[in-house]
Amino acid sequence: MPAQPHHDLPALVAARRLATAQGGVVSRRQLYAVGLTRWQVRGQVRARRWQRVGDQSVCLHNAAISDVGHHWAAVFQGGPRAYLDGASALVAGGLQRYEVDRVRVSVPRGARVRRDRRYDIRQTRRWDAGDVVPTGVPRARPATAAVRAALWARTDRQAAYLLTLTVQQGLATAEEVGSEALRVRRDRRRVLVQQVVHELLEGARTLDEAAIVRELVRRGLPAPARQVVRRGRHGRYVLDLHWPGHRLVVEVDGIQHAWAEHVVGDAVRQNDLVLTGERVLRVPMLGLRLEPDTFYGQIEQALAAGPVQDRDVMRTEHPLARSG
Structure with a gap:
């Protein structure tokens, strides 16, 4: 040189x-x-x-060129009022276990759009200078970016995944994401986003269980007992849905069950139930929203075996259940 x-x-x-x-x-x-x-x-x-x-x-x-370099290049290509948005803003802000195909940049309505095949630069009515993080590469705040990423996702599954990852990884709280979701007035995925946020806030658990029971009955299945208190070797449990005659338990898992501090406790409870002869199905709430036929079909299959007449016989298959 x-x-x-x-x-x-x-x-x-x-x-x-x-x-x-x-x-x-x-x-x-x-x-x-x-x-x-x-x-x-x-x-x-x-x-x-x-x-x-x-x-x-x-x-x-x-x-x-590194991902960081492409983030800056995409913003420069978008112009002085451009910023990273949606999933690209989340990744630039530290989101793990997710990759974007093209860097997404938002500019306001009426702005000049310089086309570049590497970057997805779009005018949007959702553009707001107040949504931009004040340091680093210009990008939407995590809560704002998460909601927009969900609205722009290719599928409902991807939308729910992005919202969940954002909260799980601590980029934004469920309350912050919920506040942003309320700003959405019109969008085909608005209801889904609000449902997922409701679940993230853990504020609709009882209502959701009631809705599950109604759907089970609509499908011609017997209604379960709800919120059944059970004492086991490791403490007091509350079973979400229980068919005593079928010795079937369905645990409805909210987002909190994916958090590390709940994993061990959930495993201990499920093992205790299995060792006493119960069959346990775990049903994630997001799964019920995105693939309802799969999970309701599994419940139907478990109930199809008919009632268990002799519970003592069932217990003899699990000798450890008699200990303690």
């Missing part, structure tokens, strides 16, 4: 400092602001020391 003229060094140092904080990517406007000329930028690109990213930014190396 040829030595740079001495008077260029301060500008290059400033440009590299900016690039370090932006995944190696700097906007052309930033480069010109630190003192580099268009001719100098063009020369670095032609020498293949740098590489163009769209027509608004430059990467100050010639290796593969």
Whole structure:
């Protein structure tokens, strides 16, 4: 690499400092602001020391561009009022176990949209400068991004997954996501988002169990007893749905059952029930919303065997149940 003229060094140092904080990517406007000329930028690109990213930014190396670099490049390509939105904003904010196909950027209605095949830059009526995180790459706040990601998801399953991940991983609280969901006035997925948020808030558990019972009866299945108190070897349990004659228990799992602090307790309770001769089916609430026929079909299959007439015979199949 040829030595740079001495008077260029301060500008290059400033440009590299900016690039370090932006995944190696700097906007052309930033480069010109630190003192580099268009001719100098063009020369670095032609020498293949740098590489163009769209027509608004430059990467100050010639290796593969990082995800962080693409986040900044997408925003620069979108213009001065652009910010990452939806799932892209969540990923930029730290969401794990999720990948986006194209970086999504929102700009306000009427803004110029510079097309780039790598980035999904769209005008949206939901654009609001007050939704932007004040530090780092411009992006929607996690709660806002989660709701929009759910509205824009390809499927209901993906929508529910994104909302759940956001709360599980601590990017936003269920209350914050719920507040954002209330801002949605019109959308085909508005009801689903509100249902999932309701579940995340754990505020509709009793109502949901009642709805499950009604659906079971509608499908011609016997109604279970609800909220049955049971004492086991490891304490007092409350069974969500119970068919005593069939020795069948259905546990309706809300979002809290996926949290680490509940996993061990749930396993102990289920094992205690199985060791006393009960059959236990676990039904996630989100599963009932997204694949109801699958889970109701499993309950129907379990009930199809008919009532258990001799419970003592059932217990003899589990000798550990007699201990203690």
